[in-house]
Amino acid sequence: MEEKCLQGQFKELDPILDKYAKVPGSLITILQQAQEIYGYLSIDAINYISAITDIRVAKIYGVATFYTQFRLEPIGENLIMLCQGTACHVNGSESIEEAVCEYLGIQDGETTEDNFFTINNVACLGCCSLAPVMMIKTADGDETYGNLTKVSVVKILKEIKSRA
Amino acid sequence: MRIVVGEGSCGIASGAKKTQTEIERLLAASNLDVKTNVTGCVGTCFLEPIVDIYDDDNKLYRYVRVQPKMVEEIISEHIIGNKPVEKYLIAGEDASFITKQTKIVLRNCGIINPEDIEEYIAIGGYESTKKVLKDLSQDEVINEVKKSGLGGRGGAGFPTWFKWNAAKINKGPEKYIVCNADEGDPGAFMDRSVLEGDPHAVLEGMIIGGFAMGATEGIIYCRAEYPLAIKRLEIALKQAREKGYLGKNIFGSGIDFDIRIKAGAGAFVCGEETALIASLEGERGMPRLKPPFPAQKGYWQEPTNINNVETYANISWIFEHGGDEYAKYGVEGSRGTKVFALAGKIKHGGLVEVPMGCTLRDVIFDIAGGIKNDKEFKGVQMGGPSGGCIPAELIDTPITYKTITETGAIIGSGGMVVMDEDTCMVDMARFFLDFTRKESCGKCTYCRVGTKRMLEILERITQGEGKDGDIELLLELAEKIKAGSMCGLGQTAPNPVLTTIKYFRNEYEDHIYKKKCTARTCKALITYTINDNCTGCTLCTRSCPTDAITGTLKGQHTINQDLCIQCGRCEEVCNFNAIIRE
Numbered sequence: 028m029e030e031k032c033l034q035g036q037f038k039e040l041d042p043i044l045d046k047y048a049k050v051p052g053s054l055i056t057i058l059q060q061a062q063e064i065y066g067y068l069s070i071d072a073i074n075y076i077s078a079i080t081d082i083r084v085a086k087i088y089g090v091a092t093f094y095t096q097f098r099l100e101p102i103g104e105n106l107i108m109l110c111q112g113t114a115c116h117v118n119g120s121e122s123i124e125e126a127v128c129e130y131l132g133i134q135d136g137e138t139t140e141d142n143f144f145t146i147n148n149v150a151c152l153g154c155c156s157l158a159p160v161m162m163i164k165t166a167d168g169d170e171t172y173g174n175l176t177k178v179s180v181v182k183i184l185k186e187i188k189s190r191a
Numbered sequence: 192m193r194i195v196v197g198e199g200s201c202g203i204a205s206g207a208k209k210t211q212t213e214i215e216r217l218l219a220a221s222n223l224d225v226k227t228n229v230t231g232c233v234g235t236c237f238l239e240p241i242v243d244i245y246d247d248d249n250k251l252y253r254y255v256r257v258q259p260k261m262v263e264e265i266i267s268e269h270i271i272g273n274k275p276v277e278k279y280l281i282a283g284e285d286a287s288f289i290t291k292q293t294k295i296v297l298r299n300c301g302i303i304n305p306e307d308i309e310e311y312i313a314i315g316g317y318e319s320t321k322k323v324l325k326d327l328s329q330d331e332v333i334n335e336v337k338k339s340g341l342g343g344r345g346g347a348g349f350p351t352w353f354k355w356n357a358a359k360i361n362k363g364p365e366k367y368i369v370c371n372a373d374e375g376d377p378g379a380f381m382d383r384s385v386l387e388g389d390p391h392a393v394l395e396g397m398i399i400g401g402f403a404m405g406a407t408e409g410i411i412y413c414r415a416e417y418p419l420a421i422k423r424l425e426i427a428l429k430q431a432r433e434k435g436y437l438g439k440n441i442f443g444s445g446i447d448f449d450i451r452i453k454a455g456a457g458a459f460v461c462g463e464e465t466a467l468i469a470s471l472e473g474e475r476g477m478p479r480l481k482p483p484f485p486a487q488k489g490y491w492q493e494p495t496n497i498n499n500v501e502t503y504a505n506i507s508w509i510f511e512h513g514g515d516e517y518a519k520y521g522v523e524g525s526r527g528t529k530v531f532a533l534a535g536k537i538k539h540g541g542l543v544e545v546p547m548g549c550t551l552r553d554v555i556f557d558i559a560g561g562i563k564n565d566k567e568f569k570g571v572q573m574g575g576p577s578g579g580c581i582p583a584e585l586i587d588t589p590i591t592y593k594t595i596t597e598t599g600a601i602i603g604s605g606g607m608v609v610m611d612e613d614t615c616m617v618d619m620a621r622f623f624l625d626f627t628r629k630e631s632c633g634k635c636t637y638c639r640v641g642t643k644r645m646l647e648i649l650e651r652i653t654q655g656e657g658k659d660g661d662i663e664l665l666l667e668l669a670e671k672i673k674a675g676s677m678c679g680l681g682q683t684a685p686n687p688v689l690t691t692i693k694y695f696r697n698e699y700e701d702h703i704y705k706k707k708c709t710a711r712t713c714k715a716l717i718t719y720t721i722n723d724n725c726t727g728c729t730l731c732t733r734s735c736p737t738d739a740i741t742g743t744l745k746g747q748h749t750i751n752q753d754l755c756i757q758c759g760r761c762e763e764v765c766n767f768n769a770i771i772r773e
């Protein structure tokens with residue numbers, strides 16, 4: 028029944044489900060690709076995946092909430108990933124977060140009213156020698172920014188906004 | 192002549208792409224027929240962007256911190272005029288950062304183009320694998336690894352040959368060889384650099400290991416935060432398949448073996464072997480009790496061997512040069528080299544590969560130049576959240592699995608986060624507990640609840656509300672969590688607290704009894720004031736988010752302590768050292 032009433036809404040998922048639905052152990056891959064398409068995992072998308080793969084909704088939800096990569100809420104056009112790894116922490120990433128949050132008026136995990144930026148704290152981006160670091164996912168791809176200061180980080184955000 | 196631009200993640204983050212675009216633009220504008228190419232990370236992250244120029248005799252000229260505006264001069268002087276621009280070339284301490292290292296794992300990083308298998312083959316790549324598949328038996332392979340003394344580079348240093356042998360002995364219709372590229376330690380990046388800079392070396396290690404244990408499939412579990420590593424691995428796999436090095440009948444040996452990538456989804460605990468397997472199977476990444484070990488019952492209950500990226504990268508070198516040759520590096524019990532990722536308050540942050548047995552001083556001071564801004568060295572965190580903090584007085588400790596473990600830390604995957612006088616050790620302990628609490632999978636009560644209780648105590652202490660008895664309570668909880676947790680995450684989670692109490696107990700006591708943070712970082716325990724260096728420029732007033740600073744133009748400014756939120760912005764903007772933090 029679920030499948031029927033959701034039919035057509037998730038056309039983009041069908042090729043992925045065709046490929047993986049019957050391959051054991053593919054749930055994470057399916058969720059990753061679904062999130063890639065829609066930006067997040069909506070309850071409807073989870074129901075649809077469940078209907079096609081015969082994996083229980085509760086289990087899908089369990090996996091989706093276990094891993095930090097998965098989001099159950101939509102995000103803004105640009106995702107700011109603020110590194111809070113050890114090297115970044117030692118080099119003042121907390122004050123960078125404060126500066127970003129204050130400038131945008133939102134907290135970690137939230138999206139600005141104009142839907143332009145979402146802030147997400149992450150564990151480590153692997154550019155630790157440039158700490159503090161952030162990565163911004165925009166429509167043009169991912170860009171990493173290093174050696175941030177409270178002042179430079181705001182400048183970068185302004186720059187991105189002005190390009191839009 | 193040819194020009195090679197370093198494009199690892201850190202190079203790109205430092206602007207390497209812009210530099211490369213400028214190089215190509217200028218070459219085209221002057222109609223110069225010079226080949227340009229890209230390479231991975233040489234490990235000198237602090238010198239990025241790096242541009243290497245090879246002359247016709249293949250002599251290398253390395254330009255560092257190359258901003259687009261410097262490119263024109265380099266091209267007109269060096270490429271056209273054939274006169275290297277000395278002032279931009281790597282020199283002195285920067286150069287010795289590289290020359291003082293011993294490169295086995297990183298032998299090709301920053302030299303070859305990781306996206307071109309031909310370059311890897313041209314320097315002898317895949318020769319070892321060919322030789323192994325053609326001439327050696329499974330036991331001979333395992334024996335050679337045994338001779339090398341190679342220990343796993345993912346943390347524990349467990350003998351690689353032993354794991355391979357166990358996986359070989361156990362029978363199953365399918366067998367799997369897995370590469371652990373989860374690199375969960377926040378502050379470590381050697382695996383990323385190897386995957387981005389020399390992916391074929393890892394594939395070779397997996398093919399050789401797969402042959403030794405009789406694996407039918409290889410899987411690389413790579414963390415999702417490394418998009419460039421995943422992209423380069425995909426390219427490498429495709430090229431290796433086209434060459435017949437992967438797939439059916441590899442190297443004409445009659446053996447079928449292929450490797451695929453599985454992207455992680457962000458969970459530190461998935462670096463643990465059994466959790467990693469659960470994650471590969473599409474489940475929540477929860478560890479389970481061992482035994483049975485993965486070599487007995489792993490992925491889909493079949494014999495499975497898991498090794499770290501760096502472990503595999505050593506393998507092809509071992510088969511090129513021999514296990515005995517490898518064992519010449521290092522010391523008894525810790526053979527070969529190890530790559531360390533230096534970050535934090537270090538002057539030259541990047542990757543350092545040294546033979547095991549050299550001292551922390553060799554790495555931190557001799558190679559990496561010591562502490563940034565000439566501050567005082569306080570300690571180094573090794574082994575990430577599972578490790579511990581080694582204090583300055585133990586700087587001459589040799590780096591071996593045994594000696595580092597004796598300090599209370601672990602070598603771990605090789606992250607070294609260096610701390611100076613401005614780093615508060617109680618805050619560091621709090622930071623790590625915050626991390627492990629979030630990353631605990633929740634299966635064991637002590638790990639799930641115990642880490643939370645410890646974190647609460649540490650938060651109280653850093654907020655100036657520490658109580659007599661807190662240190663003892665922390666120690667008691669630490670012992671219980673270690674004893675009451677099933678997997679390595681919980682068993683090691685208290686280590687950062689235990690080591691900081693062991694070596695920096697005075698800092699805990701200062702916080703608790705004197706309500707003082709010696710490193711001046713815990714916000715609740717510091718105050719900002721303005722001294723008479725103040726010129727009344729009003730810059731601080733304008734930067735203050737809470738209007739706590741008052742004063743007239745050219746007059747002395749003051750901070751209203753009731754309004755101050757200790758954000759430190761005034762200190763950052765002040766040009767006259769007038770803001771005092773204590």
Ligand SMILES: Cc1cc2nc3c(=O)[nH]c(=O)nc-3n(C[C@H](O)[C@H](O)[C@H](O)COP(=O)(O)O)c2cc1C
Pocket residue numbers: 342343344345346347348349351371372373374375376459460461462463464497498499500502604678679680
């Ligand atoms: C909580 C936890 C996290 C771990 N994370 C990693 C990791 O990110 N990368 C890694 O190679 N090993 C990690 N390990 C160690 C692995 O469980 C395993 O020992 C290792 O991958 C084996 O490879 P090796 O023998 O080549 O070292 C982790 C262990 C624990 C307990």
Ligand code: FES
Pocket residue numbers: 110111112113114115116150151152153154155156158159160377378379
């Ligand atoms: S700790 Fe921030 S990039 Fe690694």
